[in-house]
Structures are given as structure tokens and as C-alpha cells.
Amino acid sequence: MALERTLSIIKPDAVAKNVIGQIYSRFEAAGLKIVAAKMVHLSRREAETFYAVHRERPFFKDLVDFMVSGPVMVQVLEGENAIAKNRELMGATDPKKAAPGTIRADFADSIDANAVHGSDGPDTAAAEIAFFFPGMAIYSR
Ligand code: RTP
Ligand code: MG
Numbered sequence: 001m002a003l004e005r006t007l008s009i010i011k012p013d014a015v016a017k018n019v020i021g022q023i024y025s026r027f028e029a030a031g032l033k034i035v036a037a038k039m040v041h042l043s044r045r046e047a048e049t050f051y052a053v054h055r056e057r058p059f060f061k062d063l064v065d066f067m068v069s070g071p072v073m074v075q076v077l078e079g080e081n082a083i084a085k086n087r088e089l090m091g092a093t094d095p096k097k098a099a100p101g102t103i104r105a106d107f108a109d110s111i112d113a114n115a116v117h118g119s120d121g122p123d124t125a126a127a128e129i130a131f132f133f134p135g136m137a138i139y140s141r
Helices: 012-016 020-029 044-050 060-067 082-090 103-107 122-132
Strands: 003-010 033-040 072-080 116-118
Touching: 003 020, 003 082, 003 122, 012 020, 012 060, 012 072, 020 033, 020 072, 020 082, 020 103, 033 122, 044 060, 044 122, 072 082, 072 122, 082 103, 082 116, 103 116
Parallel strands: none
Antiparallel strands: 003 072, 003 116, 033 072
16 A cells, blocks of 8 residues: 555536535545645646647547636545545546446536546656646645
8 A cells, every 4th residue: 555646626517516525525535635725717728738648539629628617626635545546436437337426426427527537647646736736835644
């Protein structure tokens, strides 16, 4: 087991549904600590940069359109195996395939409006945390 940090985003659909607190409760119940957080309304350029790895994918424009459609809540989660644990809590990308009780099964409407983002590995976690919290103090607790 390793103490890790991961980058989580509560996407515009879930912010609009007013379920930030319910999603935070799931992180806390799983032993993940919120060690940095901010609400931001991404510019198109920021969303394109954040999701640059998907630039050539057919869903890229829809993804960017969606991510700039309203404010998002961005947080760094810390805990044992935080990266995999957060992905487990999130459930599958497509909410129709997400296991019962996962965030996406309970709060997501579609593969585009799928409630949350979570880093998918140690390298992306480090890069995504640096993208949203460059040089900022992050409190280990
Ligand atoms: P995320 O990056 O947002 O945490 O989601 P993920 O790892 O589960 O999925 P990923 O493959 O990284 O895709 C990023 C986001 O793009 C949208 N997507 N749409 N229409 C499609 O086939 C499709 N595939 C992916 C989703 O909103 C996904 O979260
Ligand atoms: Mg991903």
C-alpha cells in the first residue's frame, strides 16, 4: 500500500445537480482526504490542454464543450492507493456500465455527462495536480 495523491474533478453536471457534498462524503467514507480544492469555470483552452491526450479522439469536441459548460469542483485526494480507490468509487466511464453504488451509477446521466474525473495513474496524477495547483501548498493531513 502506498500513500498517494490523485486529482479529482466534479464535472459541470454534478455541480449543477448540487451533489458536491454527497460526492465528498463518499471520498471521506472511503478514507480519502481532501488536501486541496477549488471551484473553477474552465476556459476552452484550459479544457483542451487538460484533456490533450484525447485530442485525436472522436469525442474530444463534445468532451471540451461539456467541460466548459459550467463550473467544476477540482480537488486533490490523499490516501492509501488513492488513485485506484478513487477510480473504484467513480465506476465505469459509461454510467450504464458502472457498478451499483458508484458515483457514476448514482449521479451520471451519460458517457459525456458522467459526473466525475479521476487521474488514471501516478504520472497523470502528478501532471494533473500540477496543472490545477501549480506551486500551491497542498496540506498533507
Ligand atoms: P475521466 O478521464 O474523465 O476520469 O474518465 P475516464 O478515464 O473514465 O475516461 P477517458 O477514457 O479518460 O475519457 C475521458 C472522458 O471523455 C468522455 N468520453 N466519451 N463518447 C465516448 O465514447 C467517450 N469516451 C470517453 C467521458 O466523459 C470520459 O470521462
Ligand atoms: Mg481518463
